[in-house]
Amino acid sequence: MVDLGRRQLVRLGVVGPVAISLTRCTSDGRSGVLEPTVPRPEFFLPAEEEPHAATWMCFPGRRTVWGQYLEEAQESIATIALTVAEFEPVRMLVRPRDRAIAADLVGSDVELIEAPVDDLWARDTLPLFLVSDDGELSAARVEFNGWGGKQTHQGDATLAGVVADAAGVSLVETGLVGEGGGLETDGDGTLLAARSSWVNDNRNPGWSEDEIAEVLTSALGADRLLWVDGVAGEDITDGHIDTLARFANPQTIVHEYTSYTEPGETWYDLAQATAEELAAFRTLGGQPYDFVALTQPATNRQPNNADFLASYVNYYVCNGALIMSAFGDEAADRRAQEQLGELYPDREVVAINVDGVSAGGGGIHCATQQEPAV
Numbered sequence: 001m002v003d004l005g006r007r008q009l010v011r012l013g014v015v016g017p018v019a020i021s022l023t024r025c026t027s028d029g030r031s032g033v034l035e036p037t038v039p040r041p042e043f044f045l046p047a048e049e050e051p052h053a054a055t056w057m058c059f060p061g062r063r064t065v066w067g068q069y070l071e072e073a074q075e076s077i078a079t080i081a082l083t084v085a086e087f088e089p090v091r092m093l094v095r096p097r098d099r100a101i102a103a104d105l106v107g108s109d110v111e112l113i114e115a116p117v118d119d120l121w122a123r124d125t126l127p128l129f130l131v132s133d134d135g136e137l138s139a140a141r142v143e144f145n146g147w148g149g150k151q152t153h154q155g156d157a158t159l160a161g162v163v164a165d166a167a168g169v170s171l172v173e174t175g176l177v178g179e180g181g182g183l184e185t186d187g188d189g190t191l192l193a194a195r196s197s198w199v200n201d202n203r204n205p206g207w208s209e210d211e212i213a214e215v216l217t218s219a220l221g222a223d224r225l226l227w228v229d230g231v232a233g234e235d236i237t238d239g240h241i242d243t244l245a246r247f248a249n250p251q252t253i254v255h256e257y258t259s260y261t262e263p264g265e266t267w268y269d270l271a272q273a274t275a276e277e278l279a280a281f282r283t284l285g286g287q288p289y290d291f292v293a294l295t296q297p298a299t300n301r302q303p304n305n306a307d308f309l310a311s312y313v314n315y316y317v318c319n320g321a322l323i324m325s326a327f328g329d330e331a332a333d334r335r336a337q338e339q340l341g342e343l344y345p346d347r348e349v350v351a352i353n354v355d356g357v358s359a360g361g362g363g364i365h366c367a368t369q370q371e372p373a374v
Helices: 009-014 063-084 096-106 156-167 209-219 266-279 330-343
Strands: 022-025 031-034 052-058 090-094 111-114 128-131 137-143 171-177 183-185 190-194 224-228 245-249 252-257 290-295 316-318 321-325 348-352 369-372
Touching: 052 063, 052 156, 052 316, 063 090, 063 096, 063 316, 063 321, 063 348, 090 096, 090 156, 096 111, 128 369, 137 156, 156 171, 171 209, 183 245, 190 209, 190 245, 209 224, 224 266, 252 266, 266 290, 290 330, 321 330, 330 348
Parallel strands: 052 090, 090 111, 137 171, 190 224, 252 290, 321 348
Antiparallel strands: 022 031, 052 369, 128 137, 183 190, 245 252, 316 321
16 A cells, blocks of 8 residues: 555645646747646655556567567566566566567566557656555556657557556546656655756657646646756657666655766766756755765676666666666676665665666666556
8 A cells, every 4th residue: 555644645735726728839839728637636656665556567579679689678578577576466568469479488477468569668658657645546648759759659659548448547648748767756745857858849849847847746746846957869768867866765866876987978977967966956844865876887798889778776666675787797786786775675675687678778667667556
């Protein structure tokens, strides 16, 4: 059961109206009105560490997306699914033509559901599950457009509806374009996001950051959204927050630290700039946040792959466990595992090799989406 006692639900009464009408400029310069439907104010997006009913995932099958690395990506997805399945149910979407391959890899430990899957990034394509103070479940959708039109997504754009139907919950449209990996929540009123992946003409042309923040906080039952700059154009996501910084709890932020690159290099400068931005933030109670820096490994098993994501920040919290990537730098892997164990002392920290997913520029968090227990 989600622990609603920690969340001061009375604050939700001032989050905003049931529906929002925002005037904006459309891409052709004309003025228009967008009226997204949002959940009733008592719905909110719980923290990832709250109990789950299940984890949702997607099985990749498109050779046009993964090329020669498809089989490795499939094996890594199976590794993640089977690891999570030791702690909670896993439901995986799979194209009908790929069902036999997926079944051979995951056996009977994972439930397979047929759907028009394009790629494996469940965090970005599936809905954000919301809960209410009376134990009702709902789901919010931010429209997926292939990270700003960078990749085929005709099937993935429909998956939020598929999951909502399968879970038996209503699907609420926010009216925004974006991805779940572009958002973090502490479950206690605060969202965290990077401007680069939301205030971007490839997702939401004509929208200001204030308008986007108003819709997201209202739709997800939060009080505020904290912005960091992020970086656009350097990766397919335009700098998703879940590779930069995460909430461990309402008082603690985990963030990325890059030690093997040099000042002037994009990822070094981004890590430094993000850390400085985070340091200026305060909790809802007005206190400075506590920070834990997870240092990227100095080496990994695919040093020549520029897309390879070697981020310990992209971990996933499930029932009784935290699942993290291990990259082959034994000292760095061990240190990150110890740090995460200290942050989540009531959970088993499991480190696994999922290089097939990391090779595509994502991680374990990118490949999973939680359904809260209610």
